[in-house]
Amino acid sequence: MKIAIFDRDGTLNAMGNEYIATPDEWVPIPGALEAVARLSRAGWHVVIATNQPGLGRGVIDVHALNAIHGRLLKQVSALGGRIDAVFFCPHSDAEHCSCRKPAPGLMEQIRDRYGVERSEMVAVGSTLSHLQAAAAIGVPQLHLVCSGTAAELEVSKGALSAPWPEGTHVHADLNAFVDFVAAAQAAKAAAH
Numbered sequence: 001m002k003i004a005i006f007d008r009d010g011t012l013n014a015m016g017n018e019y020i021a022t023p024d025e026w027v028p029i030p031g032a033l034e035a036v037a038r039l040s041r042a043g044w045h046v047v048i049a050t051n052q053p054g055l056g057r058g059v060i061d062v063h064a065l066n067a068i069h070g071r072l073l074k075q076v077s078a079l080g081g082r083i084d085a086v087f088f089c090p091h092s093d094a095e096h097c098s099c100r101k102p103a104p105g106l107m108e109q110i111r112d113r114y115g116v117e118r119s120e121m122v123a124v125g126s127t128l129s130h131l132q133a134a135a136a137i138g139v140p141q142l143h144l145v146c147s148g149t150a151a152e153l154e155v156s157k158g159a160l161s162a163p164w165p166e167g168t169h170v171h172a173d174l175n176a177f178v179d180f181v182a183a184a185q186a187a188k189a190a191a192h
Contacts, residue, residue, distance in 0.1 A: 007125030010148015035174035037081025055090035102132035
């Protein structure tokens with residue numbers, strides 16, 4: 001089983017002013033959902049891990065969050081893809097929980113729920129905290145997409161420096177990430 005763990009805000013959808021509190025405020029990044037659908041159709045299980053501190057602060061309730069995620073799932077499905085699950089941390093940063101990224105709790109929950117080895121997982125996101133959480137449990141493939149908070153990141157052809165986890169791959173967008181994965185799979189198949 002191959003699992004790709006995506007961050008949500010800034011990776012799949014445009015960042016809100018502060019919180020995305022209604023389905024109408026949730027707007028996908030152009031091409032992002034098509035990339036997710038392509039990956040899903042290629043046999044990957046797609047899971048989302050997202051911090052949602054608006055729940056803990058009372059800005060949004062779980063019904064609104066479920067409606068937002070319902071819209072996301074429906075749009076990916078309409079493109080022929082599938083998102084297997086959405087894991088979220090409802091806590092504010094003041095609560096010091098173990099699931100709020102960069103803490104590894106959400107990544108551990110995903111690993112345990114699916115019973116996969118770390119080697120079968122990749123993490124994809126536009127934030128440092130998402131990649132740090134995955135690195136904390138030893139996810140070997142970390143992928144930064146230059147959207148959301150990473151859109152203005154000055155990235156040279158070389159490796160990212162600390163605090164970015166060592167070995168992080170950088171992609172212009174989610175479609176470039178999926179192209180990278182497809183090329184790696186084709187090279188692996190040709191080698192066998």
